[in-house]
Structure formats: C-alpha cells, structure tokens
Amino acid sequence: MKDTSAIEGLGLEVSDASILSDTAFLNDLRRQMVKFATLQLSNSHAAEDAVQEALIGALKNAKSFAGRAALKTWVFAILRNKIADVLRQKQRMVDASSLLREDEESEDFSELFDQKGFWQADEKPATWGNPQSALHQNQFWKVFEACLEGLPGNQARVFMMKEFVELDAAEICTAVGITTTNLNVMMHRSRLRLRECLENTWFQKGEQA
C-alpha cells in the first residue's frame, strides 16, 4: 500500500501517480506553501484554504508532470493566482498602523550610508559578475531563502507581493492599507537588505573561493 497521508482528505484518486506517493516531498511542499500563503494573507485559515484549493487543482493533473520540480512550479503558480485573487478582493486585511510602526523601528541607514548619504566604504555594493548562473544552483536558493527570512515580516510580505505574486503597486497599497510612499520605502529597504545579505553570504564568498 502506498502511503498517501499527505493528500488524504482531498478526495482524489491517486493510486497510479507515483509522484503522489512521495509523502516526504508532498509534506514539505505543503509546508512551504502554507508558510508563503500565511505570510501573504496574514490569516492562517485563509492560507490553509488557498493551499488546499491550489493542491487539489494541481494534483488533478499530477500524472502529466515530468517530475517534482515541475509539480512544485505548477502548484506555486496556482497558489500565487489564488493569493492574488484574495488580496484583490479583500482590502485592508492588516492593521496599517501596526504595520508602519514596525517598519519605522527598523529605520536606520547609518550603517549603510554616511551622514551625507553616500555609501560607507565597506557597504558599497560590489560587482556580482554573472549572477544568472546562481539561479541554477541548489545552494543559492537556500541562501536566498535565508536572506528572505531575514527581512522584517512586513517587508518580506510586501516585497513578495510585488515580485512574486506580481500585484502592481496600487493593488498592494489597497490590499495592505498603505500609501505609495510607504510602499516605496518598504521596497527600497527590502532591496537594500536583500542585496546586502546575498552579497555577504553568496556573491562575495563565491568570488573568494
């Protein structure tokens, strides 16, 4: 008997799709999806619903997938669309004032820039060479994920809304209840942090090696 506990309750006929018997993979995938959806929707119930719907939709076609990576890409594409729909429908799902307060606390550019607003000598962005090649390396994605997790929660949320869920700026402002200025500030900070983290933990190490 195949162990299909990860997808029990979805009511699917899965006995002949071998990929679906890989419970470790499915559990891990589900965990990643729930984490991402919870961050985006700030509501664990809505997140579970979105993940469940995305999984049902994707697993119906699972037999046609060439492998785990293809399935993962597909379920995340579905999940991303579901999240975009929910965010567009429900407006102001978080308390905007709390969101901004948290972000204001992290306001400190003095580590990166001097008093005149120029790069501190040791903070100046370096050349990354050909960063595209990193996208094919497993280890890079672990570093990337760790850097994303290092962002303050709301910065990560807004950054991923823009760059992963692919909402436009106006839609994000409405969904989160912030102004365009707030959004610009959060995107600027997340980009500064993310690039610094990638440089320190990946690109500089790679060049030294």
Added chain:
Amino acid sequence: MMNCLEATKLISESQERRLSVPEKVTLKMHVMMCSGCKNFSLQVPFLSKAMRAYAQWEDDEPKN
C-alpha cells in the same frame, strides 16, 4: 549632486513606476560616477528575477 541614498531610492522606485525625465537624468549622472550605485542598479532587477524563479528551483536532494 544626488547622493547614494537618494539614488538607490530612485533605482528601487524605477521598478514600481516610470521615473520622470529629470529624475532619469540626475540618476544617470550619479550612476555614471558611482560604482556602488551602478552595481545596485544591476542587482535590483536580478532580485526580481530571482524572486520570480524562486518557486522553480529544483530541489533534488534526497529526502530520506
């Protein structure tokens, strides 16, 4: 001259909106003279690209 804090703000905002012509001109002048901001301006689009490719990474490690 525009400083690096302002330049990186504009580089970041250029991903969300179309910059005005005066903004583009002052930014371009700064970036021509500042290697740090030039590198930043190349890294920002890469961050977008990486974020979009994020869910497609091939996780080939054995899970056992």
